Amino acid sequence: MANNDAPGGEHDPVTGRTTTGHEWDGLKELNTPLPKWWFWTFVATVVWGAGYALLYPSVPWFNTHFPGLLGFSQRDVVQADIRELQARRGEVMERLKTVPLAEVRQDDALYAVAMAAGRIAYAENCQSCHGAGGAGRPGYPALAGDAWIWGGGLEAIMTTVTYGIRSAHPETRVSMMPRFGVDAMLQPAEIDQVTDFVMTLYNPAAPAGDVSKGQALYADNCASCHGDRGQGNRELGAPTLRSGVHLYGDTRAAVRAQVANPRQGVMPNWNARLDEATIRAVTLYVHGLGGGE
Amino acid sequence: MTKIDKPPRPATGQDAPASEVELYADRVRVYPRAVHGIARNVKWAVLILCLVVYYVTPWIRWDRGQGRPDQAVLLDIAHERFYFFNVTFWPEDIYYLTGALILGAVSLFLVTSLAGRVWCGYSCPQTVWTDLFMWVERLVEGDRNARMRRDRGPNSFDKLWRKVAKHGIWVAVAFWTGGAWIMYYVDAPTVTVQFWTGQASTEVYFFTGLFTVLTYLLAGWAREQVCTYMCPWPRFQASMLDEQSFIVTYEKWRGEPRGHGKRDENSKLGDCIDCKACVHVCPTGIDIRDGVQLSCINCGLCVDACNEVMTRTGRPKWLIQWDTLARQDAKAQGRHEAIHLLRPRTLIYVTALVLATAVMGTALAMRSHIGLSVQHDRAPLFVKVRDGSLRNAYAVKLSNKTPVPASFALALDGLPGAVMALSDETDRRQETLVLDVPIHSIGTFRVLVYGQPRTLADGSQRLGFTLRNMATGETTQVTSVFMGPATR
Numbered sequence: 184m185a186n187n188d189a190p191g192g193e194h195d196p197v198t199g200r201t202t203t204g205h206e207w208d209g210l211k212e213l214n215t216p217l218p219k220w221w222f223w224t225f226v227a228t229v230v231w232g233a234g235y236a237l238l239y240p241s242v243p244w245f246n247t248h249f250p251g252l253l254g255f256s257q258r259d260v261v262q263a264d265i266r267e268l269q270a271r272r273g274e275v276m277e278r279l280k281t282v283p284l285a286e287v288r289q290d291d292a293l294y295a296v297a298m299a300a301g302r303i304a305y306a307e308n309c310q311s312c313h314g315a316g317g318a319g320r321p322g323y324p325a326l327a328g329d330a331w332i333w334g335g336g337l338e339a340i341m342t343t344v345t346y347g348i349r350s351a352h353p354e355t356r357v358s359m360m361p362r363f364g365v366d367a368m369l370q371p372a373e374i375d376q377v378t379d380f381v382m383t384l385y386n387p388a389a390p391a392g393d394v395s396k397g398q399a400l401y402a403d404n405c406a407s408c409h410g411d412r413g414q415g416n417r418e419l420g421a422p423t424l425r426s427g428v429h430l431y432g433d434t435r436a437a438v439r440a441q442v443a444n445p446r447q448g449v450m451p452n453w454n455a456r457l458d459e460a461t462i463r464a465v466t467l468y469v470h471g472l473g474g475g476e
Numbered sequence: 477m478t479k480i481d482k483p484p485r486p487a488t489g490q491d492a493p494a495s496e497v498e499l500y501a502d503r504v505r506v507y508p509r510a511v512h513g514i515a516r517n518v519k520w521a522v523l524i525l526c527l528v529v530y531y532v533t534p535w536i537r538w539d540r541g542q543g544r545p546d547q548a549v550l551l552d553i554a555h556e557r558f559y560f561f562n563v564t565f566w567p568e569d570i571y572y573l574t575g576a577l578i579l580g581a582v583s584l585f586l587v588t589s590l591a592g593r594v595w596c597g598y599s600c601p602q603t604v605w606t607d608l609f610m611w612v613e614r615l616v617e618g619d620r621n622a623r624m625r626r627d628r629g630p631n632s633f634d635k636l637w638r639k640v641a642k643h644g645i646w647v648a649v650a651f652w653t654g655g656a657w658i659m660y661y662v663d664a665p666t667v668t669v670q671f672w673t674g675q676a677s678t679e680v681y682f683f684t685g686l687f688t689v690l691t692y693l694l695a696g697w698a699r700e701q702v703c704t705y706m707c708p709w710p711r712f713q714a715s716m717l718d719e720q721s722f723i724v725t726y727e728k729w730r731g732e733p734r735g736h737g738k739r740d741e742n743s744k745l746g747d748c749i750d751c752k753a754c755v756h757v758c759p760t761g762i763d764i765r766d767g768v769q770l771s772c773i774n775c776g777l778c779v780d781a782c783n784e785v786m787t788r789t790g791r792p793k794w795l796i797q798w799d800t801l802a803r804q805d806a807k808a809q810g811r812h813e814a815i816h817l818l819r820p821r822t823l824i825y826v827t828a829l830v831l832a833t834a835v836m837g838t839a840l841a842m843r844s845h846i847g848l849s850v851q852h853d854r855a856p857l858f859v860k861v862r863d864g865s866l867r868n869a870y871a872v873k874l875s876n877k878t879p880v881p882a883s884f885a886l887a888l889d890g891l892p893g894a895v896m897a898l899s900d901e902t903d904r905r906q907e908t909l910v911l912d913v914p915i916h917s918i919g920t921f922r923v924l925v926y927g928q929p930r931t932l933a934d935g936s937q938r939l940g941f942t943l944r945n946m947a948t949g950e951t952t953q954v955t956s957v958f959m960g961p962a963t964r
Contacts, residue, residue, distance in 0.1 A: 201498075203499065214498075214499065216500050216501035217499070217705070218500065218501055218502075218503055218701060218705055219500045219501065219502055220701075221500075221705060222500045314856060315855035315856070316853065316854075316855035316856045317856065317859075318855060318857070318859065319859075325856070325859055325860070327856055327859045327867075327869075328859040328861050328862075328867070329861045329862050329902070330861065385864075426862040426864075427860055427862060427863060427865075428860050428861065428862055473859065473869060473899055473902065474859075
């Protein structure tokens with residue numbers, strides 16, 4: 184119990200308890216002694232604190248700090264963690280190179296690593312053009328959708344990522360839409376006619392008129408690549424014209440511009456910058472965005 | 477360090493005596509004496525009940541089906557579930573804990589206002605384990621006088637083996653306590669085997685050790701110091717107590733003046749023979765004759781002690797007894813005063829208790845066993861697909877809180893002609909998806925919704941998701957959005 188009757192103190196006449204001797208305007212503070220073990224516990228925490236400050240990094244000094252006697256550094260811990268992670272990831276990424284792409288999905292652990300690595304590699308390399316989550320933008324295909332120019336299977340996507348489109352690599356995918364207007368292959372009026380016909384392929388609401396001239400021009404100039412009904416040809420990289428998705432826009436002006444003076448986008452061959460495992464990871468990630476075939 | 481010099485007084489013309497004051501108090505060791513009586517019997521009963529509940533509960537089994545823990549009470553932190561017999565709590569049910577704490581607090585307020593600190597005196601773990609440790613101490617070292625004599629006496633083999641035996645048993649009991657504690661968090665039979673074969677996790681060993689050390693220190697060494705210095709409850713108990721509370725009191729009016737002398741017609745002495753039995757049995761080492769005080773845990777052992785003495789000396793029992801301050805005042809003046817159990821204070825506590833119980837009970841009874849969360853993908857907000865429709869993606873999470881695997885039907889609402897598909901099987905577009913979720917689990921699905929452009933409004937529009945448990949029919953709904961280009 185609190186030792187209120189400790190000798191040596193002055194006793195308060197009302198309570199009979201000792202006072203601390205502190206006095207303010209005639210009021211005296213009653214003494215309520217804390218247990219000594221409590222005091223020593225407090226001392227122990229101070230000693231612990233001092234020891235901690237001595238052993239571990241503590242006192243800051245402008246551009247440096249006292250490093251502590253143990254030489255402990257949180258940064259070293261993080262570095263070690265990262266090294267360990269890279270070592271672990273190394274094994275899995277090695278495995279990713281050998282397992283056939285179509286079978287990765289069945290291996291939950293491998294697939295999880297591949298998707299994580301693919302998401303990061305995509306964000307670092309692909310996202311600036313194709314948009315976050317494969318949203319796409321005019322001129323850059325939406326990878327989350329299901330409209331594929333060169334194919335949406337795993338192998339097709341990997342080929343595209345590896346060698347690129349119209350890239351510097353000899354095995355690059357190449358398709359060359361002729362410049363019907365600029366190179367005077369068709370007269371401006373003929374371009375208008377073929378444009379009107381192409382619009383009927385994908386837009387049921389396109390103005391119904393006589394498109395027979397356009398249809399004939401299409402059969403002569405376009406059908407060899409885009410197909411007689413505009414179904415496209417993935418072998419040649421000729422987009423389907425019947426789809427609701429258009430790389431360069433679906434307005435009449437956009438379609439006409441693409442016939443007269445087509446834009447030809449370029450995608451780099453990523454084998455120059457990414458290792459094979461990363462390319463496979465990106466492939467799996469892109470395939471899983473929602474449009475993979 | 478622990479002494480301060482008295483500051484010089486303002487000159488008052490008289491010499492102040494120089495004095496030093498102790499700001500820190502040495503611990504006065506308490507040697508409680510054994511006692512027998514009604515309070516002691518109740519204390520034993522409560523102690524045994526509490527210990528049995530504590531040690532046995534983790535071993536009660538409760539079948540929850542394949543793949544689920546079969547421990548009746550289990551706080552499974554790793555899997556984020558709290559199993560309590562037939563109820564399974566999920567992390568989001570944390571407000572039941574709030575409710576339980578409110579119930580506990582109000583019950584404590586009510587009991588305290590009616591009968592003082594009976595919680596402290598009988599069922600607080602600090603009291604229960606301290607009592608248990610004192611019992612061990614008494615078995616090994618004897619009662620108060622023997623212990624005091626031996627502690628004061630010289631070192632001897634007798635002293636040594638008794639001290640070693642006492643602390644050994646204390647550590648064993650403390651270890652059993654710490655070991656039982658960890659069983660509330662992991663499967664009891666499994667962890668017992670793992671513990672002794674060295675296969676338990678570091679956490680298991682750490683927390684067993686921690687609770688062993690703390691039990692040993694708090695019940696063996698700190699004891700009443702915990703109640704007096706560490707516990708906040710004695711500090712504000714005064715606001716629960718009033719003069720109608722039924723507490724341990726000393727009948728000052730008939731006890732005083734106390735004294736050893738002979739009692740005859742001429743004697744002015746009261747019934748108290750100042751034998752200090754009440755002080756000697758007190759586990760916190762106080763004198764109940766000083767009245768209600770912070771250190772009194774209301775255990776009533778002094779009542780038993782005094783009754784023994786009063787019986788022996790042929791005086792009326794119950795000089796120290798459970799009574800209210802108001803009744804004691806009345807008795808001192810020769811009046812009779814009734815016991816007032818119903819007072820505004822107790823009525824308010826009872827009302828609060830009934831309300832809290834009703835709210836809690838209703839909430840528990842009406843607890844939903846289904847959960848749906850729908851998160852619209854932000855990148856991309858929407859995608860146009862080949863057939864011209866717009867596609868939005870959603871991360872859908874279903875909670876199956878039933879004790880059986882469940883099939884759920886997920887349907888759309890507010891978007892005519894819309895169909896949906898799981899992202900792995902985009903060729904199977906349906907108006908209603910059937911999704912399977914294992915028992916007591918969350919199923920995560922990526923759902924693609926295809927909207928027909930001609931039925932869509934520009935920009936963003938409301939899209940409702942309805943989830944139905946196909947077995948129980950329980951339904952829940954959430955509202956999300958379907959996004960498209962602002963102008964089409």
